[in-house]
Amino acid sequence: METIDKIKKQISENLILLYMKGSPQLPACGFSAQASEALTACGEQFSHIDILQNPDIRSVLPSYAQWPTFPQLWIKGQLIGGCDIILEMFRKGELQRLIKETIQNI
Secondary structure, three states: OOHHHHHHHHHHHOOEEEEEOEOOOOEOOHHHHHHHHHHHHOOOOOEEEEOOOOHHHHHHHHHHHOOOOOOEEEEOOEEEEOHHHHHHHHHHOHHHHHHHHHHHOO
């Protein structure tokens, strides 16, 4: 499977998906740690892909998403953004609302 097809499949099959360095339990960078902590605090399950274990995704996803950095949060197939956006949305309560609405509408 081509890397771009694998990315599209992951995004379409996971309602809430965080591409990150490491895992929520063992993040490999501070930005990924902060992003996964904010998502965890929202109280709903989310999927994650460790880009350090998937170098093909790490190299292709930035151009596909037109977003150069990690982590990247995708909800319902849409790129939400990286760490700064995730944290800002969380502080404003927007991330919690978006996730709650997403889960309720499945």
